[in-house]
Amino acid sequence: MDYGNLISRSFEYTKDALAGKWMDWIILAVLALVQMFTLSLIPLLSGYSVRVLAGKTPAPEVDQWGKLFVDGWKLNIIALVYMIPAIIVFLVLGGLGAIALMANQAAGGDPAAAGAAVLSLIGGFLLAAIIAIIMSFILMFATMRFAHTDSLGEAFNFGAILGHIGKLGWGTWIVAVIVLLVIAFVYGFVVGIIYSIPLLGFIIALFLDAAFAIFYARYLALVYEEVPAPA
Secondary structure (H helix, E strand, C coil), X not given: CCHHHHHHHXXXXXXXXXXXXXXXXXXXXXXXHHHHHCCCCCCHXXXXXXXXXXXXXXXXXXXXXXXXXXXXXXXXXXXXXXXXXXXXXXXXXXXXXXXXXXXXXXXXXXXXXXXXXXXXHHHHHHHHHHHHHHHHHHHHHHHHHHHHXXXXXXXXXXXXXXXXXXXXXXXXXXXXXXXXXXXXXXXXXHHHHHHCCCCHHHHHHHHHHHHHHHHHHHHHHHHHCCCCCCC
């Protein structure tokens, strides 16, 4: 897979979506602001990202607010469901460790028992983190399948999702995600500097966040479309 070409095409798509279309860009920046302050309870920008993830070209219009809201919440639901295994592991192992630690303290504090409880807490956290990372790789593909099919149920069609990743190649997919994470890290570093500019920096960052949401979604859509999706 030519990752440089994917980055270039995603950037061109983003530029075409926003260059000279100031009203659309302003609206998307406002959606980024709303989503930020509502902690994704009003996920309109995520809803727009679904349209980009679906592979629509040229970039889709910013309209149909009800569908944007619904699609954004569908993304929230998909993410929550995929993270349930990690949450359960953390609650069980971490919870047992926390209970044991509190019980030990109430009983007078046995250093050996306290150490075991702390290890249980740490182990629960690490195992949950590993599971969360693994599930995240599948989750991203699930969101793209949902976007392409416009079906929430297809986000949980594990056979098709894993089959699609297998056709693409797990190594190819992992590298594609790592490349995107590196880009996101650099972007976050730059935006962090911009944020330091009083008021103006925050406004600029909102516009950049809207642009990066398009870039991010388009990049993933291009990776998804590298091989035909299973029926």
